[in-house]
Amino acid sequence: MNGYNFAYLDEQTKRMIRRALLKAVAIPGYQVPFGSREMPLPYGWGTGGIQVTASILGRADVLKVIDQGADDTTNAVSIRRFFARTAGVATTTHTAEASVIQTRHRIPEAPLRTDQIIVYQVPQPEPLSKLEPSRAETRRMHALAEYGLMHVKLYEDIARIGAVTISYDYPVMVNGRHLMSPSPIPAFDTPKMDGMAALQLFGAGREKRIYAIPPYTSVKPLDFEDHPFRLTRAPHACTLCGAADSYLDEVVTDDRGGRMFVCSDSDFCETRQSGAAA
Amino acid sequence: MSLDALLSAQGLRLSYGRIAALDGVDAEVFPGEVLAVVGESGSGKTTLLNALAGAVRPDAGVVSYRDRDGALHDVHRMSAPALRALHRSDWGTVHQDPRQSLRMAVSAGGNVGERLMTQGARHYGDIRAAAIDWLRQVEIAADRVDDLPRTFSGGMLQRLQIARTLVTQPRLVFMDEPTGGLDVSVQARLLDLIRDLVARLGVAVVLVTHDIAVARLLAGRIVVMRAGQVVETGLTDQVLDDPQHPYTQLLVSSVLHA
Numbered sequence: 001m002n003g004y005n006f007a008y009l010d011e012q013t014k015r016m017i018r019r020a021l022l023k024a025v026a027i028p029g030y031q032v033p034f035g036s037r038e039m040p041l042p043y044g045w046g047t048g049g050i051q052v053t054a055s056i057l058g059r060a061d062v063l064k065v066i067d068q069g070a071d072d073t074t075n076a077v078s079i080r081r082f083f084a085r086t087a088g089v090a091t092t093t094h095t096a097e098a099s100v101i102q103t104r105h106r107i108p109e110a111p112l113r114t115d116q117i118i119v120y121q122v123p124q125p126e127p128l129s130k131l132e133p134s135r136a137e138t139r140r141m142h143a144l145a146e147y148g149l150m151h152v153k154l155y156e157d158i159a160r161i162g163a164v165t166i167s168y169d170y171p172v173m174v175n176g177r178h179l180m181s182p183s184p185i186p187a188f189d190t191p192k193m194d195g196m197a198a199l200q201l202f203g204a205g206r207e208k209r210i211y212a213i214p215p216y217t218s219v220k221p222l223d224f225e226d227h228p229f230r231l232t233r234a235p236h237a238c239t240l241c242g243a244a245d246s247y248l249d250e251v252v253t254d255d256r257g258g259r260m261f262v263c264s265d266s267d268f269c270e271t272r273q274s275g276a277a278a
Numbered sequence: 279m280s281l282d283a284l285l286s287a288q289g290l291r292l293s294y295g296r297i298a299a300l301d302g303v304d305a306e307v308f309p310g311e312v313l314a315v316v317g318e319s320g321s322g323k324t325t326l327l328n329a330l331a332g333a334v335r336p337d338a339g340v341v342s343y344r345d346r347d348g349a350l351h352d353v354h355r356m357s358a359p360a361l362r363a364l365h366r367s368d369w370g371t372v373h374q375d376p377r378q379s380l381r382m383a384v385s386a387g388g389n390v391g392e393r394l395m396t397q398g399a400r401h402y403g404d405i406r407a408a409a410i411d412w413l414r415q416v417e418i419a420a421d422r423v424d425d426l427p428r429t430f431s432g433g434m435l436q437r438l439q440i441a442r443t444l445v446t447q448p449r450l451v452f453m454d455e456p457t458g459g460l461d462v463s464v465q466a467r468l469l470d471l472i473r474d475l476v477a478r479l480g481v482a483v484v485l486v487t488h489d490i491a492v493a494r495l496l497a498g499r500i501v502v503m504r505a506g507q508v509v510e511t512g513l514t515d516q517v518l519d520d521p522q523h524p525y526t527q528l529l530v531s532s533v534l535h536a
Contacts, residue, residue: 144359148396152388155395158402159387159424224402
């Protein structure tokens, strides 16, 4: 296949990553170190997600790649083409047809099924990174489940601004045990992780960490009893498909203040539009 | 160990190379009392404090802690999670430099509330009310609750640290030179506050200080250390008014009277 091993990585590397994945699935939310490889694209472009996808991909899989919800953005197009060339697998833009979905910054609007796997690209796997600079200390905090510090951050937000201001990468407790970064998905998507039927895998290439949420695992956003987690969403309907419950992107249309709100999930939006036309 | 002692140390030995920082030290702390450890720099006071708190493991000797249910725990044989749990529930620490324990980028209220949140408090309103109540108890105006510690004076920082430590109602607090580096009038006010809080809450304190006057004001009992050994121990007034050991006599006579 063009001189590449199937799905680019050599088999030994894939086995190493699969072992890390098995451990990650066994301890939901725990960050498993792995020997992240150099990939033919820069850190921050999804090297962690690509390595995970390469390790789980089989010849019969159908791959979908999204970036900010869209199938047609640079990152999504290039990663999809990368696997089409190095693994020769079928690709799709339809959520329902995919068996493996690699994503950056979104979870598809359509509910995922047990026969699907979603792979997240993660820039910073450590949810406490901005609060505690020492990695030795954050590892100890995870080991002892000492997560008061994260609540201090939420306390500070409410005391100063009146509400929790984390709008993406909202910290969650997985399986009632590990504090986890859900990757930079909007807080709007966080509830979709809770009890999801699909297996969720997370890869951080630069930080060399893999973690996972097995199907039907509890994922709860951190909050206070008297300030419960609340969904925030732009108060509009999608200009193209009229959806009032999807996550929206604000698109500037001209230089005179014109703008519109459209679904960030391009497949969801197109499916609705074609359904309305039919 | 006495039947009613809260914390007891027996035969503590620890050397740093050839220097014996602790050379066979015994000590006991009883519920609700303030025990002062005095001595000159390098006498082993802080090492003793760290050994009692489980932060430094002695070469020999045992430190035992009696918990709320009366069960004894060997502090240096506890698992790390158990010791940390003890440090954030039953125990507290007040450092000489409040910046060591305070989070300078977090508001006063967040600093006081952190121990509550670490213990599992999840009600914002309750945490905030407790924080404001404790700021009041250490004489910091309630409207400073959302201010950052870096806008506080040295004395206020120390009082904030005390509020942060006492908010979970510990049974035993370790204090290392709590009034060090403060000017005398601020020191006097802080000592008043500590004495008042300790008496009201019935919390036991191990107080390390080089300042005899601080020991006399706060402590019921005193331990005088020199070169890693306890040279004299007893009731504070008794030891300071009628020192028996030559070193204690020297220490007491070195104090300047204004």
